Amino acid sequence: MLSGSHPADRMEILLVDGMSDDGTRDIVRTYEQRHPRLRMLDNPGRSKPAALNLGIRAARGDIVLRLDVHAVYEPDYIEKCVRGLLDHPDADNVGGVRRSAPRTGSLLGRAIALSTTDAFGAGNSKYRVGASGPQWVDTVFGGCWRREVFDRIGLFDEQLTRAQDREFNNRLRQAGGRILLLPDITCTYYARSDFGEFCSWMFEAGYWPFKASRSVGRWIGSWRNVVPLGFVAATAAGLALSPFSLPARRLTVGMMSTYGAAALFFSGRVARREKDARLLLGLPVVFATTHVVYGAGSVWGILDPGKT
Known part of the structure; x- marks a missing residue:
């Protein structure tokens, strides 16, 4: 900086x-x-939302830019964010693409990092998978806002220990605000390389869109947050019914076979791009873990009776 x-x-x-x-x-x-x-x-x-609000209240400028830890920012990151906001007066929040790098050089660490920037693992999250040009999106990593945005719709919700940025951007869009992704704005995020930490991260990622939505009384997620839940629910139902129903058994086998083929296809595409055939061993496991653990977290986010 x-x-x-x-x-x-x-x-x-x-x-x-x-x-x-x-x-x-x-x-x-x-x-x-x-x-x-x-x-x-x-x-x-x-608390992260409390930290964000402390910074916003203390800031004296007309533009507020958020930088999180566990990431490395290009030397022109701040300049491009500010210029992007000034050049697009119809944008209320501007951000860029978050590249992903492993914290360790292990095969698992590389597979985890690559999975978070592939459409099969990240859905249509443009700040993860990238974009060919400027796009209006539902959220960005970090953010760069005019100060008047906070005067207009309020600060981050401090009751949410996670997903506060998702809730804020949802509230901004509901108020008529627009969020712009500019792909020439880039930073590098260091993804978790430990398998246990990765599973915990995925569970939390699946949990919070649903738990936070229940807490604020409105849906703050996207369709990409629902897909793993549907996959886990359908698979669990199919496995439960398979001992008693031949059609259920056939549908379950077909669904799991289709998923396996898709995981291998996307893993192969990444392995070919990265010129590393070993990724064909690691990526299918990481993709499956992503979807199953994320979906399980979503189930618990719906059912959890506790407070945020």
């Missing part, structure tokens, strides 16, 4: 810290002394 292409004298940097104890705060204080435009804000509750 400090060495990026956007003029340093035309921005302030607010780092909202959840009272970390890993040495981050000492490092930030050192930077604060050298760069007066950098300020650290305390987030004692360690």
Whole structure:
């Protein structure tokens, strides 16, 4: 950010810290002394939506841009986001494409990272799979807004520990706002490479669109969030009925065979593009895990009686 292409004298940097104890705060204080435009804000509750709202309230500029951790941003990222917002007065939120890289160089880590940017694993999420040109979308990674957007529709919902960005963008669109994806704006996200962490991540990803929708009283997701749920529900019903029904057994076998063929096809396409035949071993497992665990999370998001 400090060495990026956007003029340093035309921005302030607010780092909202959840009272970390890993040495981050000492490092930030050192930077604060050298760069007066950098300020650290305390987030004692360690809540992501609370952190976002703290930053928005403290920001003094007319444009607010969000940068998350676990990602590396191109030197021109801020400049392109701001320019994109200024060049498109009909856009209320501007973002770009989030590339995915593995945290480790293992086959599983590479397969997980690649699955998150393939349409078979990510659906029609344009900020994941990319786009050939500017597109109006339902959400983007991070975001760049005019400050008046928050005055108009409010801040992030602090009762949602996850999916607060999805809810905010849904609320923005319901209020007549528009979200623009510009594919020349890019950053790199480091996906989880540990299988256990990946499963937990997928379960949470499937859980929150449904749990958050119940919490706010309206559907905030997309059709891509429903597909894994339908797959898991249909497979579970088919397996339960198969011992008692020949048609159910045939339909279940046909459905699972079709899914397996599709997983192999998309895995082969990625392996050919990446010139790595080993991905044919890892990607089908990752795709299947993505859909089954995501769908299971969706089921629990519908049934979970607890509060957010």
